[in-house]
Amino acid sequence: MALRCGIVGLPLTGKTTLFNLLTGQEMETSNFYSGKTQANDGIAHIPDERVDFLSRMYHPKKTTHAQLEVIDIPGLVRGASKGEGTGNSFLNAIREADIIVHVLRAFENPDIVHVDDTVDMRRDLSTIDLELLLSDLQVVETRLERIVGQSKKKLENPREEEVLLKIQAALETETPVSALDLDAEEREAVAHFTFLTDKPMILVVNLDENQFKTGAYANKEYLMDYANNTKRELLEISVKTEGEIAQLDAEDMELFLEDLHIEEPGIKRLAKKIYQSLGLISFLTAGEDEVRAWTIKKGLSARKAAGKIHSDIERGFIRAELIAFADLEKAGSMAKGKELGLVRLEGKEYTMADGDVVNFRFNV
Numbered sequence: 106m107a108l109r110c111g112i113v114g115l116p117l118t119g120k121t122t123l124f125n126l127l128t129g130q131e132m133e134t135s136n137f138y139s140g141k142t143q144a145n146d147g148i149a150h151i152p153d154e155r156v157d158f159l160s161r162m163y164h165p166k167k168t169t170h171a172q173l174e175v176i177d178i179p180g181l182v183r184g185a186s187k188g189e190g191t192g193n194s195f196l197n198a199i200r201e202a203d204i205i206v207h208v209l210r211a212f213e214n215p216d217i218v219h220v221d222d223t224v225d226m227r228r229d230l231s232t233i234d235l236e237l238l239l240s241d242l243q244v245v246e247t248r249l250e251r252i253v254g255q256s257k258k259k260l261e262n263p264r265e266e267e268v269l270l271k272i273q274a275a276l277e278t279e280t281p282v283s284a285l286d287l288d289a290e291e292r293e294a295v296a297h298f299t300f301l302t303d304k305p306m307i308l309v310v311n312l313d314e315n316q317f318k319t320g321a322y323a324n325k326e327y328l329m330d331y332a333n334n335t336k337r338e339l340l341e342i343s344v345k346t347e348g349e350i351a352q353l354d355a356e357d358m359e360l361f362l363e364d365l366h367i368e369e370p371g372i373k374r375l376a377k378k379i380y381q382s383l384g385l386i387s388f389l390t391a392g393e394d395e396v397r398a399w400t401i402k403k404g405l406s407a408r409k410a411a412g413k414i415h416s417d418i419e420r421g422f423i424r425a426e427l428i429a430f431a432d433l434e435k436a437g438s439m440a441k442g443k444e445l446g447l448v449r450l451e452g453k454e455y456t457m458a459d460g461d462v463v464n465f466r467f468n469v
Contacts, residue, residue: 111202
């Protein structure tokens with residue numbers, strides 16, 4: 106699936122460093138502050154211990170984790186919704202993203218001057234949120250003016266005007282579309298619009314080492330309430346510490362994480378959270394040639410999932426031979442899984458579950 110994650114934030118918040126850690130690239134971290142506005146683009150691999158386990162079991166020629174396209178969007182300035190600074194490219198890049206990661210600076214460092222002179226996440230959050238709100242409001246107002254100006258109203262959907270007025274009222278009180286409880290019919294009425302404030306968003310608080318160890322930083326309670334009220338995820342990460350972790354070998358990494366009292370690096374937690382927030386799951390295929398995680402939307406049928414591998418498999422689908430990963434892990438091998446009756450056959454309407462290890466039977 107060609108899914109895109111956009112990383113946004115004010116200049117010098119640590120977003121390009123985060124991008125580098127997610128994608129394994131080495132982009133210059135001060136580019137956007139010095140005026141360059143080209144977005145960075147890369148591929149992030151979604152960490153999955155199940156894929157690693159199967160790779161150790163089968164020793165395949167190739168191992169493929171689920172992937173996500175990541176875009177490091179140029180730093181924002183006030184007035185983006187009016188096209189100021191990198192405004193137009195910033196907003197266009199967000200429109201193309203399926204999910205937004207908003208990096209907020211909590212860390213203090215006198216050598217890295219904040220674009221607004223002082224560190225204040227509440228202000229920074231408001232700056233970017235306001236630009237997204239104003240952009241959405243402009244879209245709504247333009248459409249409503251066109252509807253009202255028509256001698257005979259031509260609506261994409263009978264309820265379009267009604268829902269747009271509801272959204273307009275919310276935006277005018279600085280309430281993002283994501284916080285509105287729109288039912289299925291209301292969402293269908295405005296499905297032809299792309300509202301920036303309706304996109305899934307993960308707030309990443311970039312902490313310094315001391316903040317990371319103590320868990321204390323300014324505006325923490327405000328951010329937690331904000332995330333809850335706007336239905337957004339919140340993750341606390343020390344990007345500097347993550348950079349150090351990334352340089353370690355597996356044994357040293359384990360000791361370092363143990364010393365910090367954390368189970369896994371924040372970058373792994375973020376990658377998984379992005380995946381989950383998009384409503385995605387993985388089914389797995391395993392053999393001597395390749396072990397691979399396949400990305401699908403939650404709720405997809407076995408036959409449709411087969412089509413993700415190849416259209417011929419979907420067209421000639423007969424049965425899905427599968428085992429839940431947890432059962433395979435417990436059994437220790439596919440042969441033992443079959444012996445224990447854990448491997449089963451499912452038809453085309455079976456709803457795929459996250460972690461299904463599957464072999465599709467087909468005939469074309």
